[in-house]
Structure formats: C-alpha cells, structure tokens
Amino acid sequence: xxxxxxxxxxxxxxxxxxxxxxxxxxxxxxxxxxxxxxxxxxxxxxxxxxxxxxxxxxxxxxxxxxxxxxxxxxxxxxxxxxxxxxxxxxxxxxxxxxxxxxxxxxxxxxxxxxxxxxxxxxxxxxxxxxxxxxxxxxxxxxxxxxxxxxxxxxxxxxxxxxxxxxxxxxxxxxxxxxxxxxxxxxxxxxxxxxxxxxxxxxxxxxxxxxxxxxxxxxxxxxxxxxxxxxxxxxxxxxxxxxxxxxxxxxxxxxxxxxxxxxxxxxxxxxxxxxxxxxxxxxxxxxxxxxxxxxxxxxxxxxxxxxxxxxxxxxxxxxxxxxxxxxxxxxxxxxxxxxxxxxxxxxxxxxxxxxxxxxxxxxxxxxxxxxxxxxxxxxxxxxxxxxxxxxxxxxxxxxxxxxxxxxxxxxxxxxxxxxxxxxxxxxxxxxxxxxxxxxxxxxxxxxxxxxxxxxxxxxxxxxxxxxxxxxxxxxxxxxxxxxxxxxxxx
Amino acid sequence: xxxxxxxxxxxxxxxxxxxxxxxxxxxxxxxxxxxxxxxxxxxxxxxxxxxxxxxxxxxxxxxxxxxxxxxxxxxxxxxxxxxxxxxxxxxxxxxxxxxxxxxxxxxxxxxxxxxxxxxxxxxxxxxxxxxxxxxxxxxxxxxxxxxxxxxxxxxxxxxxxxxxxxxxxxxxxxxxxxxxxxxxxxxxxxxxxxxxxxxxxxxxxxxxxxxxxxxxxxxxxxxxxxxxxxxxxxxxxxxxxxxxxxxxxxxxxxxxxxxxxxxxxxxxxxxxxxxxxxxxxxxxxxxxxxxxxxxxxxxxxxxxxxxxxxxxxxxxxxxxxxxxxxxxxxxxxxxxxxxxxxxxxxxxxxxxxxxxxxxxxxxxxxxxxxxxxxxxxxxxxxxxxxxxxxxxxxxxxxxxxxxxxxxxxxxxxxxxxxxxxxxxxxxxxxxxxxxxxxxxxxxxxxxxxxxxxxxxxxxxxxxxxxxxxxxxxxxxxxxxxxxxxxxxxxxxxxxxxxxxxxxxxxx
Numbered sequence: 001x002x003x004x005x006x007x008x009x010x011x012x013x014x015x016x017x018x019x020x021x022x023x024x025x026x027x028x029x030x031x032x033x034x035x036x037x038x039x040x041x042x043x044x045x046x047x048x049x050x051x052x053x054x055x056x057x058x059x060x061x062x063x064x065x066x067x068x069x070x071x072x073x074x075x076x077x078x079x080x081x082x083x084x085x086x087x088x089x090x091x092x093x094x095x096x097x098x099x100x101x102x103x104x105x106x107x108x109x110x111x112x113x114x115x116x117x118x119x120x121x122x123x124x125x126x127x128x129x130x131x132x133x134x135x136x137x138x139x140x141x142x143x144x145x146x147x148x149x150x151x152x153x154x155x156x157x158x159x160x161x162x163x164x165x166x167x168x169x170x171x172x173x174x175x176x177x178x179x180x181x182x183x184x185x186x187x188x189x190x191x192x193x194x195x196x197x198x199x200x201x202x203x204x205x206x207x208x209x210x211x212x213x214x215x216x217x218x219x220x221x222x223x224x225x226x227x228x229x230x231x232x233x234x235x236x237x238x239x240x241x242x243x244x245x246x247x248x249x250x251x252x253x254x255x256x257x258x259x260x261x262x263x264x265x266x267x268x269x270x271x272x273x274x275x276x277x278x279x280x281x282x283x284x285x286x287x288x289x290x291x292x293x294x295x296x297x298x299x300x301x302x303x304x305x306x307x308x309x310x311x312x313x314x315x316x317x318x319x320x321x322x323x324x325x326x327x328x329x330x331x332x333x334x335x336x337x338x339x340x341x342x343x344x345x346x347x348x349x350x351x352x353x354x355x356x357x358x359x360x361x362x363x364x365x366x367x368x369x370x371x372x373x374x375x376x377x378x379x380x381x382x383x384x385x386x387x388x389x390x391x392x393x394x395x396x397x398x399x400x401x402x403x404x405x406x407x408x409x410x411x412x413x414x415x416x417x418x419x420x421x422x423x424x425x426x427x428x429x430x431x432x433x434x435x436x437x438x439x440x441x442x443x444x445x446x447x448x449x450x451x452x453x454x455x456x457x458x459x460x461x462x463x464x465x466x467x468x469x470x471x472x473x474x475x476x477x478x479x480x481x482x483x484x485x486x487x488x489x
Numbered sequence: 490x491x492x493x494x495x496x497x498x499x500x501x502x503x504x505x506x507x508x509x510x511x512x513x514x515x516x517x518x519x520x521x522x523x524x525x526x527x528x529x530x531x532x533x534x535x536x537x538x539x540x541x542x543x544x545x546x547x548x549x550x551x552x553x554x555x556x557x558x559x560x561x562x563x564x565x566x567x568x569x570x571x572x573x574x575x576x577x578x579x580x581x582x583x584x585x586x587x588x589x590x591x592x593x594x595x596x597x598x599x600x601x602x603x604x605x606x607x608x609x610x611x612x613x614x615x616x617x618x619x620x621x622x623x624x625x626x627x628x629x630x631x632x633x634x635x636x637x638x639x640x641x642x643x644x645x646x647x648x649x650x651x652x653x654x655x656x657x658x659x660x661x662x663x664x665x666x667x668x669x670x671x672x673x674x675x676x677x678x679x680x681x682x683x684x685x686x687x688x689x690x691x692x693x694x695x696x697x698x699x700x701x702x703x704x705x706x707x708x709x710x711x712x713x714x715x716x717x718x719x720x721x722x723x724x725x726x727x728x729x730x731x732x733x734x735x736x737x738x739x740x741x742x743x744x745x746x747x748x749x750x751x752x753x754x755x756x757x758x759x760x761x762x763x764x765x766x767x768x769x770x771x772x773x774x775x776x777x778x779x780x781x782x783x784x785x786x787x788x789x790x791x792x793x794x795x796x797x798x799x800x801x802x803x804x805x806x807x808x809x810x811x812x813x814x815x816x817x818x819x820x821x822x823x824x825x826x827x828x829x830x831x832x833x834x835x836x837x838x839x840x841x842x843x844x845x846x847x848x849x850x851x852x853x854x855x856x857x858x859x860x861x862x863x864x865x866x867x868x869x870x871x872x873x874x875x876x877x878x879x880x881x882x883x884x885x886x887x888x889x890x891x892x893x894x895x896x897x898x899x900x901x902x903x904x905x906x907x908x909x910x911x912x913x914x915x916x917x918x919x920x921x922x923x924x925x926x927x928x929x930x931x932x933x934x935x936x937x938x939x940x941x942x943x944x945x946x947x948x949x950x951x952x953x954x955x956x957x958x959x960x961x962x963x964x965x966x967x968x969x970x971x972x973x974x975x976x977x978x979x980x981x982x983x984x985x986x987x988x989x990x991x992x993x994x995x996x
Contacts, residue, residue, distance in 0.1 A: 345817070371598075389664075390634060391627040400667070404561070407672050414672070421664035428660050429653065432637070436649050440641045475558055 005061035006206040006450055010069050011076055012116050018043020019109035026102030036102035037091055044084045063183055065123035071487035074480055075119035075257050080308045082250045083112040088459030089348045090242035097357050111137035116252040118333040122185040124173045134254050135162050142239045154238020156429045161231040169218025175211025191266040199269045223255035227284040229308050236304035241354055245347030248307045253336045275322035282319055286312025286423045299350055300361040310339055316420055317402045323409030329485035331401035337477050338394035338470055342386040345463030352450045366434055366440050368443030377438045379464050384431040386467045389424050394470035492574055493553050494538055495567045498927040499614045501531040506607035517599040524603035528585040535581040542574055547981040562685035567618040571978035576617040579837050584610045587742035590845055590957045609635035613750050621672045623689045633659055644738040651738035658731040662718035669714035698766045702869030705769055712770035715763040722755030725815055726785035729808045736804035741848025749841035753833045756814045765989035775819045783912055785812030791921040794921050799847045799857040810836045817898040821990055823983045825901025827976050839891055842879045842961040849954050853946050864936035869949045873932045880928045882965050884921040890968035
C-alpha cells in the first residue's frame with residue numbers, strides 16, 4: 001500500500017470520513033437535525049467532487065484488487081446521488097416519528113461506501129467484503145423504526161435471506177477460486193484469463209459449473225430476480241418509506257455492479273453458458289413481478305413488485321451483452337440512472353403523504369391527491385408515466401436502449417424484447433391505477449396538507465427534473481454510459 | 490433562413506399549454522380564452538401553410554431536420570406532403586372547435602382540461618408531420634396521455650373503466666410497434682455497415698425498402714406489429730371494442746377529437762408507414778385485411794341499428810365508416826386511396842359534428858337515450874335542422890361530402906372484386922336506415938314525457954354552439970360539391986403510395 005493507492009480510492013476514504021464526521025457532530029450537538037444533515041450532505045458533496053476529479057482517469061490500487069475506470073466513476077456518482085436523495089427525503093419522515101437522523105445518515109453513508117467499493121472491486125475477496133459492507137447497514141436501515149413490528153419483521157426477513165444469499169455467493173466464489181487458483185478478476189493471471197483458457201480447451205469442470213450456479217443464485221437474490229425475490233415485498237413494505245426508497249435503488253444498482261464486475265468481468269468468457277439462464281431469469285422476473293403488482297392495494301408493496309419487474313428489464317440488457325452486444329451494458333447503466341430518479345421520486349411522494357405518523361401507504365391514501373395537492377399529484381403522475389415508459393421521459397429511453405440492444409443481439413433475445421414490451425403494457429395498468437385514484441376519485445376525509453420541508457422539496461425537484469431532462473436529452477447520460485461500458489475484465 | 494413553419498404550428502399549442510399553466514385557476518374564463526386563442530393561432534398558421542403548399546413537386550415539403558440523439562441517428566425531422574397537410578388542417582380545425590365547444594360543458598378543473606387538450610393537439614400534429622420513425626412514435630405516445638386524462642377525469646359515470654381500456658389497448662399495439670420500428674432501423678443499420686446514421690429517417694428507409702432489402706419474413710413480422718398498432722387505433726374489427734366505451738364516456742369535445750383525429754392516426758400510419766415500408770407484407774396480408782374491413786363495414790352498420798344510446802350509435806357507425814378507409818387503402822388503387830383519405834376527412838367533419846350535436850342535447854337533458862327523446866323538432870327547430878343536415882351527410886347523401894369518399898372507394902374496389910363493391914352499396918342503404926330511424930325517433934312525433942319534464946331548459950342552439958358547427962357544415966357542402974379541392978392534394982401522394990406498394994407486385 002502506498003499513497004497513490006489512497007489517492008485512487010479517495011472517494012471511498014472521504015465517504016468513510018464523512019460518516020464519521022456525522023457521528024462526531026451528533027455528539028457535539030445531540031439530536032439536532034440541522035447540523036447532522038448538513039454535515040452528511042457536505043460530506044457527500046466532497047465525495048462527488050473527489051469522484052469528478054477522477055473522471056476520465058484510469059488506475060488501480062492494492063495490486064489490482066481495486067480498479068478505477070469509467071464504470072467506477074459512473075456507479076460512484078450514482079450511489080452518491082442515491083444517498084443524497086435518500087437523506088433529503090428522510091428527515092421529514094424520521095423527525096415526526098422520533099427516529100434519530102444522525103445515526104440514519106451515518107449508516108446510510110457507510111452502506112454507500114460499501115456500494116462504491118463494490119463498483120471498483122476487481123478481486124473476488126474484496127468484492128465479497130464490499131458487498132457485505134453494502135448490505136449490513138441496509139439491514140439496520142430496514143429495521144430502523146425499532147418500535148414498529150412491521151419494520152422489525154421486514155428487517156429480519158431481509159437479514160436472514162440476505163445472509164443466506166451472501167453465503168451462497170461466497171460458496172460460488174470459493175469454487176471459482178478453487179478451480180482457477182486466483183481471486184483477481186482480470187489481468188494475465190486473473191479469473192477471466194483462466195476461464196478463457198478453459199473455454200479454449202473445451203471442457204467446463206463440474207466444480208466450475210457448481211460455482212457458476214451458486215454465484216448466479218447469490219446475485220439473483222441480491223437483485224431480487226424471480227424466483228429469488230421473496231424477501232423483497234416484506235422488506236420494502238415494512239421498512240420506513242425513505243429506507244424503502246433507498247433499498248429499491250441502492251442495493252439493486254449495487255447488485256448489478258456485482259453482476260458487471262463478476263459476470264461480465266470475471267465470467268465473461270463463459271457468457272455463452274450463462275446466457276440461457278439470464279434469459280429465463282429475465283422473462284420470469286418481469287412477468288411475475290408485473291402480474292403480482294397488478295393485484296396490490298398497497299403502494300409500497302406495488303412499487304416493490306414493480307421494482308422486481310424492472311430488475312427483469314435490466315436483466316434483458318445483461319442478456320443482450322451475453323448475446324454479443326456491448327451496448328447491453330450501456331443500457332444497464334442508463335436504466336440504473338433513470339430508475340434511480342423516477343423510482344426515488346415515486347417513493348418520495350409516498351413519503352410526503354406519510355409525513356404524519358399513522359398515515360398508511362394504501363392506494364386509497366392517494367384519492368384526490370391531484371386536487372388536494374396539485375404539485376405532489378403532478379410529480380407523481382410524471383414519475384408513474386416514466387415508470388410506465390411513456391416518451392419522452394427517462395424511463396422510456398431506459399426501456400428503449402435495453403430493447404435496441406436485445407434486438408441487435410437477435411435470436412431468442414428478440415422474443416425477450418417482445419415479451420418485455422407486452423409486460424410494459426401490462427404494467428401501465430397498475431401504475432395508472434394510482435393516477436386513477438389521484439385524479440379520478442374524490443378525496444376521502446379532510447386531510448391536512450403534507451407541506452414538506454425545503455430539503456424535501458429540493459429533492460423532489462431534482463428527481464422530477466432528472467426524470468424530465470434524461471428523457472428530453474438522453475445523450476447526457478448515454479455518453480457517460482457508453483464510456484463506462486468497457487471496463488476491467 | 491427558412492421559417493420553421495411546421496415546428497411553429499406544432500409547438501404553438503405547447504406554448505399555449507404553458508401559458509395556461511401559468512394562469513391562476515381562479516380565472517376560468519381567461520384560461521378558456523387563452524387556450525382558444527392559441528389553438529386559433531395554430532389553425533391560422535396551418536391555413537397559411539395550406540395556401541403556401543406547392544402542388545407541382547412530389548415528395549415532402551417544408552422539411553426541417555435537426556440531430557437529436559446522434560448515437561442512434563435519431564433526428565427531429567418533420568415535413569409534409571399532400572396527405573399530411575390535409576390531416577394537419579383537419580387537426581387544427583377540430584382542435585379549436587373542440588376547445589370552443591368545451592366552454593360551457595367543462596366547469597370543473599378547467600385549467601387541467603385545457604392543458605390536456607393543448608398537449609393533445611401537439612401530439613396529434615406531431616404524428617402527422619414526423620418524418621423520423623422514432624419521432625413519430627414519441628408523438629404517437631404523447632397523444633395517449635392527455636386523452637387518458639380527458640376521458641378519465643371529465644368523462645361519464647363509467648369513465649375509469651373506459652379510459653383504462655383505451656390506454657391498455659393502445660399501449661399493447663404501440664409498444665409492439667416500437668419493437669418493429671427499432672428492428673427496422675436495426676436492419677437498415679446492418680445494411681449500411683453498422684452505421685446508425687439515417688436509420689430512423691423515413692425517406693431513407695423507404696428507399697431502402699424500395700430496393701427490396703427488407704427480407705420477406707422480416708417484413709411480415711414488422712408489418713404485423715405496425716398493423717396491430719394502427720388497426721387498434723382505427724379501430725378495425727375485431728380490435729374495435731374499446732371505441733364504443735371510450736366514445737360513450739368521453740366528454741363531448743373528447744369524442745369529437747377521438748372520432749375526428751385519433752382514429753385517423755391509425756389510418757394515416759397505415760398509408761404513410763406500414764404499406765410503403767413493408768410492401769411485400771402489405772400485399773401478403775391485403776386479402777385478410779380487406780375481409781376484416783368489409784366485416785367492419787357491415788358489422789358496424791348492423792350493430793348501429795340496435796344501439797339505444799346516441800353516442801354509442803355514432804361510435805359503431807364510426808367502425809363502419811372507418812372500414813371504408815381501410816378497404817380503400819388495401820385495394821391498392823389510386824381512386825380508392827383518394828376516396829379513403831377523403832373519407833377520413835369527411836368522417837372527421839361529419840362525425841365530429843354529430844358528436845357536437847349529441848353534446849348539445851346532452852347539455853340540456855343529461856341523457857342520451859334515444860327512447861327517451863322524441864319531438865325535438867317542435868321545441869328546438871334550428872337544432873333539429875342542423876342535426877338533420879349532418880345525419881344526411883353521414884348517410885352519404887349525394888351533393889354532401891360523405892357521398893364522394895364512399896363512392897370513390899366503391900369505384901376503386903369494383904375493379905378488384907364486385908362482391909365487395911356490392912356489399913358496400915348495401916351498407917350505404919343500412920346506414921341510411923339506422924341514421925334516419927334514429928333521427929325520426931329523436932326529432933319527430935310528439936314531445937316525449939321526459940323532454941316535457943325539462944320544460945324551459947330545452948332551449949334552442951346558442952350562438953357559440955352554432956359557431957362550432959358552422960365551419961364543419963360549410964366544409965361538408967363545399968367538399969361535397971368540389972371534392973377536387975381535396976383530391977388535388979392527394980394526386981401526388983397517391984402516386985407515391987402506389988409506387989411504393991407496387992414494388993412487390995412488379996418484382
């Protein structure tokens with residue numbers, strides 16, 4: 001280790017310092033909301049600056065275990081944005097419920113630190129450690145409302161199944177290490193090179209196949225792909241709503257970061273072998289996610305199943321890559337960015353409505369929202385249209401890029417593209433159902449306006465503008481995504 | 490620098506929508522007038538464009554092209570030919586009429602309504618001028634959202650069911666169309682050494698198609714996807730079931746636009762994109778499509794006879810009338826195609842007018858049941874006269890425009906199959922039956938007890954209502970007497986259409 005290693009991982013270091021600073025500030029001014037939030041946001045800003053300074057540079061640290069490339073920069077920026085938005089939405093929800101904001105901010109930043117490490121990992125061991133650093137704070141966040149039995153129940157389910165899946169993934173990694181004798185992802189003596197040799201000589205050992213199967217199952221758990229999705233609805237519904245917003249994008253993008261480093265980077269030479277599995281996973285995930293979402297009456301649960309469906313669409317991008325299209329990877333990254341803004345926005349509206357404790361997230365809460373609170377209604381409408389995939393919004397381009405990549409790959413992937421579009425049409429039903437409640441039903445009993453705080457409004461503005469701008473000028477993001485689709489591996 | 494007149498027309502309503510959004514909602518009258526002003530402005534500009542249209546050259550005019558998403562060769566490219574300019578003027582005309590017709594009936598959430606309507610106009614104009622397939626798709630989807638709101642918020646009792654059905658039907662078709670558009674562009678890209686430049690450009694794609702470079706199997710699949718999207722919108726039998734519900738539940742102006750413009754989007758898509766891009770597939774499927782068209786013509790007419798609700802009756806008659814359009818397209822003759830487009834315009838004018846008239850009676854009675862009406866001629870003489878005029882136009886009375894379109898389709902299809910031609914003639918008799926019978930039940934006889942109960946509410950047409958109907962009636966008479974006013978515009982597009990479709994026949 002030397003100083004240049006520290007320089008390469010400087011965003012991660014600054015993030016850890018920021019989380020520590022939040023805790024120190026909270027000791028100095030216990031329980032005060034302002035200083036803790038400000039410190040956390042300033043810290044995240046510093047992390048963002050550090051990432052931007054690195055943009056365009058390439059490098060590696062710790063003997064190749066950590067790589068700095070365009071993919072790292074893209075994902076790191078996304079994770080910082082996710083953390084900042086979560087914080088902006090959280091304060092208004094936590095304060096009325098007497099939940100401490102400083103601990104929340106610190107735990108959140110620790111989680112994001114893990115996610116950023118995942119994004120740069122090019123070593124199987126570091127990848128696993130980073131993954132655990134990402135998900136362990138997530139379990140804490142899910143159970144953050146200690147006195148709420150649903151929150152605790154969701155957290156326990158999330159924790160048990162999450163640990164289980166981590167173990168499975170680790171098992172798979174061990175197999176790969178055993179069969180290839182290395183933990184480095186790339187380079188002349190990395191896993192990819194060893195596997196390329198295996199493919200060239202023609203025979204995949206049973207042990208390697210086992211490893212592949214375990215790793216697929218482990219990653220599918222993390223990204224909530226069917227049939228490994230069972231933890232999602234309970235964890236999402238039980239968690240405090242800002243946490244749900246975070247869980248629906250943070251760990252999901254993190255799981256796809258693992259998929260990129262692991263399946264594309266390390267296991268790229270075997271892509272012909274895992275392609276059929278990804279196709280089946282994608283088809284099952286989007287279809288089942290959508291069908292079950294149609295029957296939900298709770299908006300948080302509905303968005304949970306919708307997030308499963310979106311995992312399916314993103315998997316189409318991964319399948320397109322395995323089918324020979326590098327642009328499938330850009331599509332995944334674009335989807336991640338677009339999904340972050342529109343989905344966090346949708347959850348933010350749910351959060352705003354639940355600002356007063358005791359308000360449920362049932363769909364009836366939305367009755368007459370368009371009339372009661374025109375701005376919240378209009379923004380929710382925007383997010384839902386984007387999630388449906390109506391042009392010219394971010395969610396539309398996300399789907400379009402995935403579909404283009406799949407059509408270019410051809411064969412079964414064209415069928416998958418058609419299936420994805422039929423699914424998107426079915427999804428319109430449950431997204432627009434919320435619109436029906438907002439605009440086509442009268443408000444129920446008189447409710448006080450939610451009147452969210454300034455920070456919350458700023459967050460809503462960012463997600464709304466992002467959804468719109470990415471839609472009108474998708475080239476803003478595609479340029480970065482295209483640059484990031486070639487990476488170490 | 491040339492004036493970007495098409496963009497000006499297309500985005501004037503958007504500016505209007507933003508202006509309306511900026512107005513405080515406590516001034517509904519100001520909002521109404523602002524919306525009307527912007528839609529009138531777009532209308533005037535479209536009339537100027539009509540005057541500036543050059544009849545000589547074939548191909549597209551007033552083309553504007555700007556790069557939008559260079560990595561996929563997607564451009565903002567718009568332009569018009571004789572077909573699109575007619576559709577454009579139809580759209581701008583019906584738009585301001587619809588907005589004016591909403592002044593009285595829409596009292597709740599006026600601001601949202603006017604914003605929706607102006608955005609809807611942007612989408613409709615965009616569909617007719619887009620020369621980039623991706624741009625076309627985007628405008629196509631933009632149309633969907635405001636219509637969803639207009640039916641869902643300001644519609645009748647069963648509005649949520651109707652609007653969801655409308656959206657889901659349309660979305661299934663349009664998303665498959667998106668896949669087909671992307672696949673088409675990709676095929677072009679492969680044919681050009683992997684470069685996306687021009688891959689969504691309609692003119693380049695058509696040249697590519699004309700040189701026979703889309704494989705037959707590919708054409709069949711892509712054509713079916715596009716056809717499904719357009720057939721749902723037209724709507725063709727058996728994809729028509731959303732239409733009666735949507736029409737019945739929509740507010741009056743929504744019905745006018747739905748019948749007058751939205752149904753034309755599907756027919757326009759067939760003429761502009763589906764046939765020229767996939768001519769071989771168009772010929773392969775022409776037989777079944779003609780059969781479906783004839784079924785739609787006959788079925789729509791028969792079902793109309795038994796409808797108890799005024800709007801539902803007109804909705805089913807739309808299915809029948811639009812059957813003539815799809816028939817005229819797929820018999821591949823210049824006469825029939827001109828007839829089909831004329832029929833599109835006539836249907837927009839006549840059915841638009843009929844929905845306005847039903848709206849007027851609904852405003853006063855809050856009912857549309859035919860059985861409850863009777864004897865209107867005695868209390869609303871002006872209204873009844875105008876209603877009778879539109880009924881006769883819809884039934885295809887010679888001298889009014891409805892007759893010419895159907896007659897041209899009849900002549901054009903006679904050469905293909907006399908059986909089909911005879912079937913269409915029989916339906917013209919049926920149309921007279923259901924329309925005149927309905928008119929008789931509503932207008933003549935003694936005043937029904939239901940209408941008597943309304944007493945003084947049953948006033949005759951107001952000035953505003955007359956203003957909405959006057960331009961339509963005027964055009965119906967003028968086009969009935971001088972159909973060449975429209976047909977002149979269509980000569981070049983019809984030749985281009987047949988040339989594009991004829992490739993597979995000759996080869």
